[in-house]
Amino acid sequence: MDWDHPSVLITRAETCSRLAKQSDDPVEVSKLRQLAEEYDARARGMQSPPAVPEQNEPTVQERALVILREFEQARKALVGRAAVLSDGKFGTVQDVRLDDLHGLRVTIAGHDGEWPI
Numbered sequence: 001m002d003w004d005h006p007s008v009l010i011t012r013a014e015t016c017s018r019l020a021k022q023s024d025d026p027v028e029v030s031k032l033r034q035l036a037e038e039y040d041a042r043a044r045g046m047q048s049p050p051a052v053p054e055q056n057e058p059t060v061q062e063r064a065l066v067i068l069r070e071f072e073q074a075r076k077a078l079v080g081r082a083a084v085l086s087d088g089k090f091g092t093v094q095d096v097r098l099d100d101l102h103g104l105r106v107t108i109a110g111h112d113g114e115w116p117i
Helices: 006-022 026-043 060-078
Strands: 082-084 090-099 103-110 113-116
Touching: 006 026, 060 090, 060 103
Parallel strands: none
Antiparallel strands: 082 090, 090 103, 103 113
16 A cells, blocks of 8 residues: 555545544644644645654643543443443442542442442
């Protein structure tokens, strides 16, 4: 495959643009849009290859944002879903939260009450 072929570069630009639209992280959106523009310009013969992003160790803030983003996605995916516990109790996930002492806390409401796990 010719990685420098204009159609490959245009596909890369489209992929970066699509990923930028799906992201909630402003830094990530900015970098993806910049890459998309560079791939598009290169495909049209206007500039040299896109610069490879520097591979620095993520900062504490960046790591925390990743954790919070993943937590929010998990919360959205779990709340309202059915759950069955190992003791046979069943119910619906009512709440998902982070707890300093226990970590991830899930509250399930069933026909005989609520059970935090």
